[in-house]
Amino acid sequence: MSLVITGTMAYDAIETPFGKTDKIIGGSCTYAAYSASYFYKPIQPIAVIGGDFDQVEIAAMKARGIEFDGIEVKENEKSFFWSGKYHMDMNTRDTLVTDLNVLETFDPKVPASCQDCDFLMLGNLMPVLQQKVIHQFTTRPKFIIMDTMNFWMDIAMPDLLETIKMVDLILVNDAEARQLSNEYSLVKAAKKIMAMGPKFVIIKKGEHGALLFHGNQIFSAPALPLEDVFDPTGAGDTFAGGFIGHLAKTKDISFENMKRAIIIGSAMASFCVEKFGTERMKEITQADIDARLNQFIDLVNFDIEIA
Numbered sequence: 001m002s003l004v005i006t007g008t009m010a011y012d013a014i015e016t017p018f019g020k021t022d023k024i025i026g027g028s029c030t031y032a033a034y035s036a037s038y039f040y041k042p043i044q045p046i047a048v049i050g051g052d053f054d055q056v057e058i059a060a061m062k063a064r065g066i067e068f069d070g071i072e073v074k075e076n077e078k079s080f081f082w083s084g085k086y087h088m089d090m091n092t093r094d095t096l097v098t099d100l101n102v103l104e105t106f107d108p109k110v111p112a113s114c115q116d117c118d119f120l121m122l123g124n125l126m127p128v129l130q131q132k133v134i135h136q137f138t139t140r141p142k143f144i145i146m147d148t149m150n151f152w153m154d155i156a157m158p159d160l161l162e163t164i165k166m167v168d169l170i171l172v173n174d175a176e177a178r179q180l181s182n183e184y185s186l187v188k189a190a191k192k193i194m195a196m197g198p199k200f201v202i203i204k205k206g207e208h209g210a211l212l213f214h215g216n217q218i219f220s221a222p223a224l225p226l227e228d229v230f231d232p233t234g235a236g237d238t239f240a241g242g243f244i245g246h247l248a249k250t251k252d253i254s255f256e257n258m259k260r261a262i263i264i265g266s267a268m269a270s271f272c273v274e275k276f277g278t279e280r281m282k283e284i285t286q287a288d289i290d291a292r293l294n295q296f297i298d299l300v301n302f303d304i305e306i307a
Ligand code: AMP
Pocket: 008, 010, 011, 012, 025, 026, 027, 028, 081, 082, 098, 124, 125, 126, 149, 151, 152, 232, 233, 234, 235, 236, 237, 238
């Protein structure tokens, strides 16, 4: 059974207070697929790339159990390109360029080999395309999660609301949660977003961790305080990939198991930001992940006597 992840496979140009990159591989699907591949195989991305997408990068993804049945290659066109610049706090950024390129005419196709999917992640992508992917499953996957961003809220809100209705869980960052709900309080925002359809909402707060909401239940996961953060690009997608990878591995969608999944997502995101682009996601080992999960346990474990 495959774990299907749709989203962008892109070239990014990133500027942070600590450095600048030329075009490097990025994209919501790329980060999520790398992250999930540490927990589940096979990963089946549904994405589109141009003829310019580096063959070495394709081989590296295949070597991690990421399959290419659902990836369309438009030989004579350019891959999606995004450029962003981070502010001094590294939590906020400005988008400088979004060139849709191959994405402009992308018509995602879910191959027959993906029809048995139980867990589907709709990574950040045009909301209508996210819907197109759901509609192609003859049997609805058991659990569908989606990510999005302010860009789509600004230009495609009605489509986005339609996609939100169709999923079980949505991930947004704090600013996006506020934009989507018109509420400052994240608790009120989560309630309003749950009323739009999803039974679960995750609100990511960058270096301040993430909140999981379900009905009246709330779980708070920390982010690991790191000495050096080089590039937060893809942290959200990496978080989501680790989260869905764990759910697919355990086949357990209870709130208790989602608490573990959110910690795993946070651990994976903590690796992602340590180097530029996908570099760190390619080199970590299971031992690295285990050690980091232990750091998370130490970070939040305390005894208290309540009189
Ligand atoms: P994140 O830092 O988790 O928000 O994800 C950053 C990644 O999202 C980058 O690698 C970009 O290529 C990709 N990206 C940026 N803008 C968009 C967009 N409008 N739609 C889909 N993917 C995007």
